[in-house]
Amino acid sequence: MKYIIVAIWSAIFGEILGYIVSQLTLGTYNYIGVAVIAIVVGEVALVAIPAISGSAAPKEISSEQ
Numbered sequence: 273m274k275y276i277i278v279a280i281w282s283a284i285f286g287e288i289l290g291y292i293v294s295q296l297t298l299g300t301y302n303y304i305g306v307a308v309i310a311i312v313v314g315e316v317a318l319v320a321i322p323a324i325s326g327s328a329a330p331k332e333i334s335s336e337q
Contacts, residue, residue: 278318279311286310 290306
C-alpha cells in the first residue's frame with residue numbers, strides 16, 4: 273500500500289515541479305514523461321533511503337562488562 277501512496281504523491285509533486293520548471297525554462301511540458309520520472313524517483317527513494325540509513329545506524333554496544 274505504501275508503494276501506491278508514494279507513487280500517487282510522487283506524481284502529484286512531480287507534475288507541479290515539472291510545470292514550474294517548464295515555464296521557467298520556456299520548454300514544452302510533457303505530463304506523461306514527468307509523471308513517469310517522478311514515480312520512478314519516488315519509488316527508488318522509498319527503497320534506497322531506509323537501506324542507506326539502516327546501514328549507517330550505530331551498532332548497539334552491550335553493557336555487559
